[in-house]
Amino acid sequence: MKLQTDFNGRLYIETRLGNEYPHLIHCGESLYDIKNDTATPYLVAEECTNFPRLHLLTSWSEDEALQDIATYLSEKEGHTDPHLIAVYKLNF
Secondary structure, eight states: OEEEEOTTSOEEEEETTEEEOOSEEOSOSSHHHHHHSSSEEEEEEEOSSSSOEEEEEEESSHHHHHHHHHHHHHHHSOOSSOOEEEEEEOBO
16 A cells, blocks of 8 residues: 555555545654654554544554544543554555
């Protein structure tokens, strides 16, 4: 999976099945900022509500990325039992 920007500067993830835009971005808003970050970009999929959402963030490991999203969901959105589906390491 590759992290790219479209002509409008919006971040998207290029997959073998097509392109996906992240629903929530927890890191820099531009590809330049993410590339200059020392942490690695990850995409975390979760399903706490009736529809799945994609979270883009930078973190040091897959486990830490999952924990960061679980903490975000419990503290900011009040979901005590988050259903985290998957985590993917992104390339440029």
